Amino acid sequence: MRFLSSMVLWGALCCGASLTIAQPVAPQLQWLGQSAFRITSPAGKVIVTDPWLRANPLTPPQFKNLEALGKIDVLLVTHGHTDHVADAPDLAKLHQVPLYGPGDMNANMVALGILPPVLAPRFNKSGTVEPAPGIKVTAVRAEHSSPLVWRNAQTGKDETHAGGEPLGFIIELENGFRIWHMGDTGLFGDMKFIAEYYKPNLVLMPIGGNFTMGPQEAAYAARELIKVPQVVPMHYGANPLAKGTPDQFLGYMKDSGIQVHVLKPGEPFPLTSR
Numbered sequence: 022m023r024f025l026s027s028m029v030l031w032g033a034l035c036c037g038a039s040l041t042i043a044q045p046v047a048p049q050l051q052w053l054g055q056s057a058f059r060i061t062s063p064a065g066k067v068i069v070t071d072p073w074l075r076a077n078p079l080t081p082p083q084f085k086n087l088e089a090l091g092k093i094d095v096l097l098v099t100h101g102h103t104d105h106v107a108d109a110p111d112l113a114k115l116h117q118v119p120l121y122g123p124g125d126m127n128a129n130m131v132a133l134g135i136l137p138p139v140l141a142p143r144f145n146k147s148g149t150v151e152p153a154p155g156i157k158v159t160a161v162r163a164e165h166s167s168p169l170v171w172r173n174a175q176t177g178k179d180e181t182h183a184g185g186e187p188l189g190f191i192i193e194l195e196n197g198f199r200i201w202h203m204g205d206t207g208l209f210g211d212m213k214f215i216a217e218y219y220k221p222n223l224v225l226m227p228i229g230g231n232f233t234m235g236p237q238e239a240a241y242a243a244r245e246l247i248k249v250p251q252v253v254p255m256h257y258g259a260n261p262l263a264k265g266t267p268d269q270f271l272g273y274m275k276d277s278g279i280q281v282h283v284l285k286p287g288e289p290f291p292l293t294s295r
């Protein structure tokens with residue numbers, strides 16, 4: 022209901038007399054491979070998550086050029102693994118947009134000179150930030166790990182530093198539509214609590230296995246714990262060890278009543294309540 026009434030409000034704004042009010046746009050989601058997404062909000066804000074783009078085998082060529090990604094209003098990183106944080110510091114500096122990630126990962130990014138403090142704000146689980154007007158992001162639990170690997174320019178060697186605790190994010194758009202980006206996670210019982218408390222409309226869920234939930238665990242999470250209307254699988258197809266496939270996931274989700282949207286990289290997907 023909240024989402025529908027917000028849509029009416031946006032419609033009213035659209036047709037109002039003032040030309041200074043931003044025109045609403047159709048909110049959409051684009052999967053860029055692994056856990057990287059580009060989300061366009063109803064007010065035209067662009068949210069980018071876990072931008073592993075230049076070296077990601079699934080990222081369409083047009084998104085490998087960081088400048089061609091266009092403006093970014095909100096930049097989110099779930100944890101310190103390279104397949105999530107890779108291009109985030111460069112994007113933060115390119116757009117002068119803060120990188121929101123685990124607070125202790127960001128503290129080490131500042132200590133190592135990867136980002137200045139203004140681009141590495143700190144928050145942690147249950148914390149909610151508003152990185153752009155009307156966009157609220159809450160950090161929630163993910164069951165994973167989060168080392169921060171950094172190439173020391175003086176020695177030429179990789180060093181592993183503490184990257185805080187891994188996160189998932191509840192991303193609430195201006196119209197109240199909520200997306201749960203689960204980050205990398207194994208199965209845990211409090212997924213049920215997170216779903217009950219934050220009531221996401223759509224969940225971005227890892228299914229590749231080996232490092233995260235596989236298709237069977239992800240389907241259990243969706244069917245038994247989260248019970249969300251819509252699911253988009255992610256974190257598969259880019260690492261040979263993560264062998265889970267969308268077809269396997271769809272098999273376990275059969276007759277669940279939950280809509281599973283398997284996206285092609287770069288394909289725009291409209292964000293609506295269903």
Ligand SMILES: [Zn+2]
Binds near residue numbers: 104
């Ligand atoms: Zn990962």
